[in-house]
Amino acid sequence: MKRKDGLVKGHFPAISAELWKNERYLEKQAEQGLFLKDRWEDNLLFERGTPRKMKYRIDIHSGLLDEETKAWYAEAGWDWVMWFNDYQIFSAPAERETTELHTDPAELEVLMRKSLKKEQRRAMRNMAFYAVAFAVFLLSLIVYLQRGVFLALADGTVVNICTTIVVVGCIGNCRGMWGHWKKYQEIQNRLREGIFPTAEEKEEAVEQKEGSFLRKAVSVAVFVLLAGEMVSSCSEQHISMETDFSAYPVVTAAEVTDLTGYTQSDLSFCNVGGRGLAKGKVKMRDIWETEAGEECVFYSVYYEAFSAGFAKGIAGDLCDFANGYYKKGLAATAEQRQDSRFDGLFLTETDFHTATAYLGERVLQISWNGATEKEAVLAKMAAILGNETEQNWSGIGEKKEGGSRGILIEVTEVEENGDT
Amino acid sequence: MTEAMYYILLALLEPNHGYQLMQAVGTVSHGRVKMGPGTLYGVLTRMVKDGLIVVVNNDGRRKTYAITDAGKEALKQEFARLEAMIRDSIEMGL
Numbered sequence: 001m002k003r004k005d006g007l008v009k010g011h012f013p014a015i016s017a018e019l020w021k022n023e024r025y026l027e028k029q030a031e032q033g034l035f036l037k038d039r040w041e042d043n044l045l046f047e048r049g050t051p052r053k054m055k056y057r058i059d060i061h062s063g064l065l066d067e068e069t070k071a072w073y074a075e076a077g078w079d080w081v082m083w084f085n086d087y088q089i090f091s092a093p094a095e096r097e098t099t100e101l102h103t104d105p106a107e108l109e110v111l112m113r114k115s116l117k118k119e120q121r122r123a124m125r126n127m128a129f130y131a132v133a134f135a136v137f138l139l140s141l142i143v144y145l146q147r148g149v150f151l152a153l154a155d156g157t158v159v160n161i162c163t164t165i166v167v168v169g170c171i172g173n174c175r176g177m178w179g180h181w182k183k184y185q186e187i188q189n190r191l192r193e194g195i196f197p198t199a200e201e202k203e204e205a206v207e208q209k210e211g212s213f214l215r216k217a218v219s220v221a222v223f224v225l226l227a228g229e230m231v232s233s234c235s236e237q238h239i240s241m242e243t244d245f246s247a248y249p250v251v252t253a254a255e256v257t258d259l260t261g262y263t264q265s266d267l268s269f270c271n272v273g274g275r276g277l278a279k280g281k282v283k284m285r286d287i288w289e290t291e292a293g294e295e296c297v298f299y300s301v302y303y304e305a306f307s308a309g310f311a312k313g314i315a316g317d318l319c320d321f322a323n324g325y326y327k328k329g330l331a332a333t334a335e336q337r338q339d340s341r342f343d344g345l346f347l348t349e350t351d352f353h354t355a356t357a358y359l360g361e362r363v364l365q366i367s368w369n370g371a372t373e374k375e376a377v378l379a380k381m382a383a384i385l386g387n388e389t390e391q392n393w394s395g396i397g398e399k400k401e402g403g404s405r406g407i408l409i410e411v412t413e414v415e416e417n418g419d420t
Numbered sequence: 421m422t423e424a425m426y427y428i429l430l431a432l433l434e435p436n437h438g439y440q441l442m443q444a445v446g447t448v449s450h451g452r453v454k455m456g457p458g459t460l461y462g463v464l465t466r467m468v469k470d471g472l473i474v475v476v477n478n479d480g481r482r483k484t485y486a487i488t489d490a491g492k493e494a495l496k497q498e499f500a501r502l503e504a505m506i507r508d509s510i511e512m513g514l
Contacts, residue, residue, distance in 0.1 A: 057458075059461075060458075060462075061461060061462065065461075068437075068438060068482045069438070071439065072439060072457040072460060072461065073457040073458075075439060075442070076456060078457070099454065099456050099457070101457055101458030102456050102459050102462075103424070103453075103454050103455060103459050104423055104424035104455075104459045104463075106423065106424075107422050107424045107425075107459045107462055107463055108458075108459070108462075110462070111462050
């Protein structure tokens, strides 16, 4: 039991139909000096006092009793304590003469069966809630499967954790609710046959069950995680990247002139420098400016990639698609477009990303790898392009607008004589 | 119909309020039937809902109940059933 606001928290050990067990629990509490005072959500609150022997009775009626009704119980020797869910709780000192609350077994049976049916409906509603939560999660998983990414470790760790928690939480709670539902049904059947409760059941020791609040808290946390994950995945768009781009049309400068209207819609780009990107959705729009004052716009799209063994998750790695030159109406040379060194998508390491922009005959690349030291990035790009002697990397630009980090590098081809 | 219902309907042939009903049931049954408060409350709630009795007066402190025509009819039917049971039992030599 835990303390809250000076009162001691507890909860009934038995299901509501086993009234006598919960009555005995309250009596044992009183013997330890804990007297039922109030409720907090689904918990009972006890205040400390002098231990004494008390009698407790629980009656099956929901709602607040009026004073007249309480007086009937008082006339029978019972003091009203509180109501808790569908039950009224009464107490009396052990030595006081009292009349039992229920003197007609048939009437008590009617009340109990009505109450059990209500509990069953509640259990069904709870099961339906967890079943829906689980179904929503399964749907989300199916969507992932269709995109070809299934529980990717690198970026999908959160997905993995969500999967485990949701599966355990939903199934666990459904099992619990189903167990309750079956027990209620069994008790109803036994009531009809007049064999509930048996004398042995009435003598059974009462055991306090712990942890139900914790389980409920975990269940809520699981559902919040699930909902957050679903919202997050619905707000993103993914593009499929294939290794065979022959089916994709070539996008020329004339066809793609202005991407400013595409920030929230699907885009198709293919065969930029021999590599292609399929449909995606622009997530970010970064504007970079070179030292010479040239503006270059980079569009970031979220994507999923299957190629080259890359593992991508939902939030995934950003693919920057360089399009500033199109916006300005400038054109890359045909040779530059065919040159695989200047791909729109350039991912060779999961922590290193580049994107390329064509600016006239010059090529601008944006690269980032978490750290933005120019020398480290230049060295990596040179290694990736595999052409240390032919490329001269220079220049650095500043980010004017946008969200990604990185370095803007200008690549100039070096003539055979070493001059640019 | 349970025994508690029967005796409450019987007692409510004269309008009465809850506390006195408890005692009236004891009187009508010659002390045989003792009405607990839980039974009384449960039966009254159910019979009001089923239309067998009705609240005829509520002064804020206590409610007075009376039997309805439907309640009288139910009572008569139950009486006839019980009478038939007794007759059959006597015929069988009980």
